[in-house]
Amino acid sequence: MERARESGSAEAYRRAGVDLDRGAEVVRRVAKLVRGTHGPEVLRGIGAFAGAIRLPEGLDDPVLFASADGVGTKLLLAQAHGRLEVAGWDLVAMNVNDLAAEGARPLFFLDYVAMGRLDPDAIERLVAGMVDALREVGAVLLGGETAELPGMLPEGSLELAGFAVGVASRASLARPTPVAGDLLVGLASSGFHANGYSLLRALLARDPNLFTPDELLMPTRLYVRQAAAAFAAGAKAAAHITGGGFPENLARVFPSTLAAEVVLGAWEVPEVFRRAQAAANLEDRETYTVWNQGIGFVFVVPPERLGDVRQALEALGERPVVLGRLVERDRGGEEAAVRFRYGGELPV
Numbered sequence: 001m002e003r004a005r006e007s008g009s010a011e012a013y014r015r016a017g018v019d020l021d022r023g024a025e026v027v028r029r030v031a032k033l034v035r036g037t038h039g040p041e042v043l044r045g046i047g048a049f050a051g052a053i054r055l056p057e058g059l060d061d062p063v064l065f066a067s068a069d070g071v072g073t074k075l076l077l078a079q080a081h082g083r084l085e086v087a088g089w090d091l092v093a094m095n096v097n098d099l100a101a102e103g104a105r106p107l108f109f110l111d112y113v114a115m116g117r118l119d120p121d122a123i124e125r126l127v128a129g130m131v132d133a134l135r136e137v138g139a140v141l142l143g144g145e146t147a148e149l150p151g152m153l154p155e156g157s158l159e160l161a162g163f164a165v166g167v168a169s170r171a172s173l174a175r176p177t178p179v180a181g182d183l184l185v186g187l188a189s190s191g192f193h194a195n196g197y198s199l200l201r202a203l204l205a206r207d208p209n210l211f212t213p214d215e216l217l218m219p220t221r222l223y224v225r226q227a228a229a230a231f232a233a234g235a236k237a238a239a240h241i242t243g244g245g246f247p248e249n250l251a252r253v254f255p256s257t258l259a260a261e262v263v264l265g266a267w268e269v270p271e272v273f274r275r276a277q278a279a280a281n282l283e284d285r286e287t288y289t290v291w292n293q294g295i296g297f298v299f300v301v302p303p304e305r306l307g308d309v310r311q312a313l314e315a316l317g318e319r320p321v322v323l324g325r326l327v328e329r330d331r332g333g334e335e336a337a338v339r340f341r342y343g344g345e346l347p348v
Contacts, residue, residue, distance in 0.1 A: 025120045026146050030127040037134050037141045051142035053108055061170035065104035068163045069094040072243075073197040074216075075160055081213045084122055087160060088129025090194045093220035094242065095164035096137050097297065100227035101238040101253075103175070104166030106137050111144035112161040116153035118146070126160070129219075137224040139164070178236050178254040178300045184323040185235075185309060186267065187226060189296030191218035192276075195243045196290045203279045210279055215272050223297040226316055233312040234305030241292040248289075251337035253300060254326055260338045262288075262324040270294045285340050298323065 031046050038045055044052035055062050071078075071090045078087040096106040111130060113123055123146060134141050153159065192200065203210055227238055237253040250260045264284060273294060277287045287293055299320075301309045306322070313320045329337070 026118055026123050029120055029124045030146075033124070033127050033131045034141045034143075037131055037139070039140070042140055042142065046143065048143075051108070051110075053140060053142055055167060056105075056107070059167065059169045062167050063170045063173065064107075065099050065102050065166045065168065066164070067095045067098040067166075068161065069098065069242075070161050071194045073201055074192075074194045075158060077197065077201065077213070077216055079122075079158060081217060083213070083217045084125040085129035085132070086217050086219050088126040088131075089133040089219045090129075091126075091160055091162040092130050092133035092137075092139075092164070093222050094194055095162045096133075096139065096166070097220070097223050097240045098242075099164055099166035100224045101240045101297070102166075102168070103172040103227065103231045103238075104168040105228065106134075106139035106164055106166045106224060108140040108142040108165055109134055110142060110163045112147075112159075112163075113144070114147040114149050114153060114159040116148075116150055116155040116157050118148045122158065130162075133219075133222060136222055172231070175231070176236050176302075178258065178326055179302075180258060180326050180328045181303060182236065182254075182326045183301045183303055183306055184250070184260060184262065184325060185230075185299045185301050185306070185313075185320050186295040186323045187223065187297045187299075187313070187318055187320060188221075188267075189241070189292045189294055190221045191215065191270070191272065192291055193220040193242070193296055195245075195292065199280060199290060200276065203276060207279065210275065211272065221296050226297065226313055226318060227299075229312040229316060230299050230301075230309050233308040235299040235301050235309050237300040239298045239300075241296055241298060245287075245289040245291060245293075246295075247336070247338040250298060256337070257329055258326045259329040259336065260324060261327050262338060262340050264340050264342050266323050267294060267321045288340065295321075295323065300326065 034046055041054045043054060071087050071094065074090065075087050078084050091111065092109055095109065099106050113126060130141055200216060239249045239253045241249050246262060273287065273291055299309065310320050
């Protein structure tokens with residue numbers, strides 16, 4: 001009798017648009033993937049109402065850091081081209097790179113996936129991408145939520161959000177404050193990462209041959225190991241170049257009495273960015289507020305530690321480039337926090 005009632009409830013729910021069997025299939029498929037990121041530090045995982053994980057040993061006065069982010073309209077392109085694993089990877093990357101900019105080691109990650117009608121294949125590809133990225137940075141997919149929302153989301157639509165928690169010693173909060181004369185050292189991006197895609201999609205709608213799918217669906221680079229190495233070698237601060245480009249993100253890491261002077265031409269902007277700029281008819285400086293222009297992560301480094309930081313990054317296969325420096329800001333407060341100039345000598 002109880003089973004009959006359960007079956008009747010499931011059928012009623014299915015008529016309302018929610019399929020409990022599909023939900024169970026999703027859990028079955030992703031459980032094995034998720035557990036692949038777990039180690040002995042995980043105390044509660046899938047199946048519990050909330051995940052539980054031990055703090056790593058060896059940290060003096062550990063402090064937790066947290067971030068939340070999504071992948072924006074790049075998700076639509078990933079869906080259209082059957083590349084949802086890229087969206088899963090990027091969901092992790094956008095979050096853990098933010099943690100890395102604060103000097104935090106990613107500890108665990110949570111995801112939220114909602115669809116108008118659950119598609120187990122799509123969700124499996126998303127989670128596979130998340131798991132690959134988390135393994136790369138040594139973090140855990142501790143749990144998450146998958147929701148079927150008929151009437152709220154159209155069938156075939158997908159919403160995605162991620163949440164990451166990292167850990168660092170409290171001493172990491174006491175790094176030296178950036179000062180005038182400190183250098184800006186950048187690391188290459190792998191393309192547009194996950195920002196500026198509303199404009200890219202508009203350009204693509206006008207000219208479907210403007211970009212290849214591979215150009216627009218390159219996975220976002222992970223900078224966790226690089227950030228740890230640079231901070232250990234003497235970097236003072238770091239900026240993850242995401243939405244808002246250089247002006248919004250660089251200005252977050254130095255005092256308001258300073259400005260960042262970025263030398264255009266200090267690095268070669270990849271051709272795909274120049275192509276996008278021409279199609280959008282943007283001035284040079286405008287592009288740096290929309291896209292990363294080939295630089296995904298920037299460190300603030302005192303000149304005397306440049307050699308150490310460069311060596312630490314090169315040991316990881318990076319080719320760091322000096323992009324500019326910090327300068328005193330106009331006392332009147334009218335000067336932009338980030339300004340661009342052409343030419344000028346910089347340490348190499």
